[in-house]
Amino acid sequence: MADMKTAAYICKGCELGNRLDAKALIQVATKEGKMNLVREHDFLCSTEGVALIKNDIDNEGVTHIAICACSRRAKTEAFNFPTVAVSRANLREGVIWVRPDTDEARETTQEMAEDYVRMACAEVKAMTVPSGNPNTGGVKTLMVVGGGISGMTAALEASRAGYKVVLVEKSGALGGWAAKLYKRIPTREPFKAPEDNGVADLIAQIEADANIKVYLNATIAKTSGAPGRFKVEIVVESGPQATEDIGAIVQATGFELYDMNKLPHLGGGQANVVDQAGLEALARAANGGPIKRADGKEVKSVVFVQCAGQRDATGEHLQYCSGYCCNASIKQAMYFKDSNPDIDTLILYTDLRTPGNGEDFYRSAQNKGVIFSKGVVSQVVPNGNGLTVKFKDLILDEETETEADLVVLATGAVPNSGVNIEAVAAPAAEESEGEGEAASAALPVAEVKTISILNLDYRQGPDLPQFKHGFTDSHFICFPYETRRTGIYAAGPVRRPMDTAQAIEDATGAAMKAIQAMENAGLGRAAHPRAGDLSFPTARLEGCTQCKRCTVECPFGAIDEDEKRYPLFNESRCRRCGTCMGACPVRVISFENYSVNTVGAQIKAVDIPDEFSEKPRILILACENDAYPALDMAAMNRYEYSAFVRAIPVRCLGSVNTIWITDALNSGYDGVMLMGCKHGEEYQCHFVKGSELGRYRLSKVGDTLKSMNLETERVLDMEVAITDIETLPKRINEYAAKIMEIGFSPFKGF
Amino acid sequence: MSDLNQQMAVRYKNNFLKEIEEQAEMGNWVKMCMQCGVCSGSCPTNFHPGWEHPPQEIFMMIRAGKRDEVLNSQSMWMCTSCYNCYVRCPRKLPITHIMHGIAEYAYRLGRAPKMQPTLHLSKAFWNNCTKNGRVNEVKLTQSLYFKDGLMAGIKMGLAMKDVALGLVKAKRLNIMEALGGGHKCKDVNGIHKMLAKARELEAKRKGRQPA
Numbered sequence: 001m002a003d004m005k006t007a008a009y010i011c012k013g014c015e016l017g018n019r020l021d022a023k024a025l026i027q028v029a030t031k032e033g034k035m036n037l038v039r040e041h042d043f044l045c046s047t048e049g050v051a052l053i054k055n056d057i058d059n060e061g062v063t064h065i066a067i068c069a070c071s072r073r074a075k076t077e078a079f080n081f082p083t084v085a086v087s088r089a090n091l092r093e094g095v096i097w098v099r100p101d102t103d104e105a106r107e108t109t110q111e112m113a114e115d116y117v118r119m120a121c122a123e124v125k126a127m128t129v130p131s132g133n134p135n136t137g138g139v140k141t142l143m144v145v146g147g148g149i150s151g152m153t154a155a156l157e158a159s160r161a162g163y164k165v166v167l168v169e170k171s172g173a174l175g176g177w178a179a180k181l182y183k184r185i186p187t188r189e190p191f192k193a194p195e196d197n198g199v200a201d202l203i204a205q206i207e208a209d210a211n212i213k214v215y216l217n218a219t220i221a222k223t224s225g226a227p228g229r230f231k232v233e234i235v236v237e238s239g240p241q242a243t244e245d246i247g248a249i250v251q252a253t254g255f256e257l258y259d260m261n262k263l264p265h266l267g268g269g270q271a272n273v274v275d276q277a278g279l280e281a282l283a284r285a286a287n288g289g290p291i292k293r294a295d296g297k298e299v300k301s302v303v304f305v306q307c308a309g310q311r312d313a314t315g316e317h318l319q320y321c322s323g324y325c326c327n328a329s330i331k332q333a334m335y336f337k338d339s340n341p342d343i344d345t346l347i348l349y350t351d352l353r354t355p356g357n358g359e360d361f362y363r364s365a366q367n368k369g370v371i372f373s374k375g376v377v378s379q380v381v382p383n384g385n386g387l388t389v390k391f392k393d394l395i396l397d398e399e400t401e402t403e404a405d406l407v408v409l410a411t412g413a414v415p416n417s418g419v420n421i422e423a424v425a426a427p428a429a430e431e432s433e434g435e436g437e438a439a440s441a442a443l444p445v446a447e448v449k450t451i452s453i454l455n456l457d458y459r460q461g462p463d464l465p466q467f468k469h470g471f472t473d474s475h476f477i478c479f480p481y482e483t484r485r486t487g488i489y490a491a492g493p494v495r496r497p498m499d500t501a502q503a504i505e506d507a508t509g510a511a512m513k514a515i516q517a518m519e520n521a522g523l524g525r526a527a528h529p530r531a532g533d534l535s536f537p538t539a540r541l542e543g544c545t546q547c548k549r550c551t552v553e554c555p556f557g558a559i560d561e562d563e564k565r566y567p568l569f570n571e572s573r574c575r576r577c578g579t580c581m582g583a584c585p586v587r588v589i590s591f592e593n594y595s596v597n598t599v600g601a602q603i604k605a606v607d608i609p610d611e612f613s614e615k616p617r618i619l620i621l622a623c624e625n626d627a628y629p630a631l632d633m634a635a636m637n638r639y640e641y642s643a644f645v646r647a648i649p650v651r652c653l654g655s656v657n658t659i660w661i662t663d664a665l666n667s668g669y670d671g672v673m674l675m676g677c678k679h680g681e682e683y684q685c686h687f688v689k690g691s692e693l694g695r696y697r698l699s700k701v702g703d704t705l706k707s708m709n710l711e712t713e714r715v716l717d718m719e720v721a722i723t724d725i726e727t728l729p730k731r732i733n734e735y736a737a738k739i740m741e742i743g744f745s746p747f748k749g750f
Numbered sequence: 751m752s753d754l755n756q757q758m759a760v761r762y763k764n765n766f767l768k769e770i771e772e773q774a775e776m777g778n779w780v781k782m783c784m785q786c787g788v789c790s791g792s793c794p795t796n797f798h799p800g801w802e803h804p805p806q807e808i809f810m811m812i813r814a815g816k817r818d819e820v821l822n823s824q825s826m827w828m829c830t831s832c833y834n835c836y837v838r839c840p841r842k843l844p845i846t847h848i849m850h851g852i853a854e855y856a857y858r859l860g861r862a863p864k865m866q867p868t869l870h871l872s873k874a875f876w877n878n879c880t881k882n883g884r885v886n887e888v889k890l891t892q893s894l895y896f897k898d899g900l901m902a903g904i905k906m907g908l909a910m911k912d913v914a915l916g917l918v919k920a921k922r923l924n925i926m927e928a929l930g931g932g933h934k935c936k937d938v939n940g941i942h943k944m945l946a947k948a949r950e951l952e953a954k955r956k957g958r959q960p961a
Contacts (some may be wrong), residue, residue: 116949352784362784363782366781366782366784367782371767371781371813372784373810373814374785393810395809395810396808
């Protein structure tokens with residue numbers, strides 16, 4: 001850029017002035033960093049210091065600034081200059097706080113600081129100010145898919161917050177599962193008796209709400225676009241097709257019961273054996289009177305079998321606990337006890353799980369005379385006009401049996417999450433690359449659903465990606481409603497097993513997140529976790545080889561392919577993790593403020609002493625979400641670590657391009673530490689798949705090392721959590737010691 | 751077996767839990783047990799070989815309708831009333847009292863184990879105490895010491911003689927009580943009437959013939 005004017009600011013506050021030679025740092029920024037303007041200040045984040053920078057921007061025409069002070073995670077409000085490109089040299093947390101204040105350490109500490117100044121100068125020159133996403137959509141209408149308790153709650157909450165809502169329901173009436181219930185598990189004090197299912201009230205509120213437009217008997221034929229500009233084609237059974245402009249989507253498609261016909265040993269499919277839905281139907285028919293079986297006989301004794309086809313270790317049935325069935329069976333036993341206390345109601349359980357206020361409900365059932373026995377049912381067989389339930393009593397440790405007029409199986413919930421895109425997408429992937437089909441082929445056929453719910457017009461498949469057991473993928477603790485499709489949120493039992501009370505809370509949370517997503521999209525900003533980020537990936541298409549790695553790897557399905565099979569970025573779907581940038585073999589993808597160059601320039605800026613200096617150089621590429629804050633926090637605790645490391649934050653391990661590692665090794669670094677989040681079933685990656693994809697890509701770096709005649713230990717893949725504050729410095733020191741053992745890189749001085 | 755046992759067995763047929771709830775003191779608490787096992791883990795006599803079924807198991811057996819096993823069990827009689835379980839039960843069941851209630855009911859039905867020491871002491875104490883409205887220590891001690899025969903009684907007496915002499919010296923034990931009926935309370939008849947009335951009320955409450 002012709003009119004680029006660079007400036008570096010050296011802060012001397014927070015002991016920086018005493019510990020470091022500021023004059024030398026200024027020298028480095030001027031001579032080596034080639035900054036047009038270099039200033040020092042005793043207290044840069046003070047009003048006066050900030051005014052100094054502002055003045056340079058306003059009156060001196062400075063466009064690129066390198067702030068050499070504290071971590072980029074500190075003082076973000078003071079150092080907020082949205083009109084210029086900003087880089088930060090981490091001299092406080094990155095240098096003086098992790099080094100001892102001794103005469104011997106002074107030299108290496110100063111070298112560390114000088115390198116960080118060089119890196120910040122080099123980085124900022126490779127950056128430009130993010131101009132914002134030009135492809136925004138300003139639609140602020142929320143679409144809710146599914147008209148059950150979760151869906152209706154999400155719609156009402158969004159409407160109350162002032163947003164228009166389109167509610168799409170597959171069946172002919174709102175209410176979902178809850179509408180089938182005679183009564184529901186209590187949701188409020190005193191938690192002692194089943195309460196009204198609450199559906200009629202919600203439907204009345206929805207009908208009275210002018211903000212909410214309801215489509216019944218409707219399915220979604222196609223969802224295209226991105227947050228803020230989704231186009232959704234809705235097909236109404238025997239009606240006209242409608243197209244709606246949508247800003248964000250909440251998928252609340254709920255669950256269905258596990259099919260009891262798969263449980264013949266427990267009597268599934270046999271007369272007088274029902275699942276929980278079957279019993280609700282009988283209870284609704286009785287409406288408070290005596291509950292009768294299908295053959296009209298009044299039920300005098302009933303046995304509830306918990307965990308029927310659930311928590312199954314053999315892998316044949318559901319492996320998880322559905323969470324609500326214990327309370328549901330307690331509720332159903334109360335139907336009987338409330339109509340006639342003399343009816344024998346036995347609940348056979350292995351672990352009774354009634355979290356929270358469910359304990360009061362459980363106690364209330366005991367008080368009403370419901371019998372609870374800890375036992376595992378082996379068989380349910382017909383016996384005259386009734387049934388015999390054979391079970392092992394786990395307290396008395398004996399095989400025993402009991403008789404009943406009716407048996408209720410608590411079969412648990414299977415999520416309605418649509419097509420498993422990983423299983424379905426396998427052939428498409430085969431045609432392109434031929435990687436990773438073995439894993440998808442191993443998926444059990446029974447779990448593959450064929451009817452899509454959202455029919456997303458995305459390159460990566462028509463529905464939300466799933467996690468374990470067909471539930472939609474979202475992080476249980478850190479970001480519960482987020483899915484891997486930006487602007488589309490999952491709520492209720494489609495996300496994880498839950499009961500009504502939890503679903504109501506879930507729907508409210510998801511609606512709020514969806515509103516945030518619409519607002520951010522309208523401003524051209526990223527959603528979680530880089531909320532507010534204005535940068536977005538762009539590709540230099542003339543260099544693109546159409547290898548499709550970016551379109552396949554993007555964890556959020558943000559990249560489609562155009563007619564010529566070039567990547568087509570949907571900026572509003574993008575979370576700015578940079579996985580596409582890391583994946584690109586020809587390095588044509590970049591962000592304005594984060595690119596192969598911004599990091600590459602930093603790597604090259606570091607001064608590499610020759611091998612006789614006894615000073616190795618180790619590059620750390622640290623995930624900015626977990627590893628980099630862990631390093632900062634270690635510094636706050638003054639845990640010291642080696643002066644030979646140079647840390648560069650990366651957006652995600654997935655954004656690490658192998659060229660950085662090759663460059664580093666070629667320019668004489670003795671080791672590279674890659675710090676990323678845990679991946680797999682208990683992943684902690686903020687971009688879900690980013691660290692996994694990054695690791696897979698970097699696992700091939702061994703070949704590069706071999707071809708360079710280098711030891712494989714020179715690149716270390718580390719799993720780092722944000723809590724590894726104490727262990728991380730130790731691991732750094734161990735690695736530094738190991739590098740000394742292996743010896744220096746032969747590539748120095750080339 | 752007693753008539754009452756037959757009568758009750760017929761009345762409650764398959765519902766032993768209901769029988770315990772209505773007939774045994776504190777029996778209405780049995781259904782509230784959630785089988786956590788804290789009582790069993792807390793019981794100091796649990797390490798003793800006599801403890802067939804800890805409280806948790808007794809409660810489960812009642813729910814499972816194991817009438818004979820429960821009523822014939824030694825377990826309730828092993829309770830030392832230390833109240834550990836009572837204090838620790840997270841469901842606040844008065845476990846010590848429930849155990850006593852079941853033991854007492856088993857005795858009423860004639861199902862209590864014969865020559866059970868706890869049962870023997872309880873009976874001796876009750877009879878001794880209610881006869882005159884006051885406990886006659888000498889006679890109570892005699893009935894305990896000589897329960898297993900003359901020689902065993904003499905042996906036990908000799909073993910405890912220092913304690914006895916100490917009590918006599920401190921005027922806590924009157925040897926003369928051994929003769930005649932011992933001292934009585936002011937209105938023995940009144941006490942007897944009161945007890946008779948209480949029995950009548952209990953029988954009415956529990957729907958059975960006064961004993």
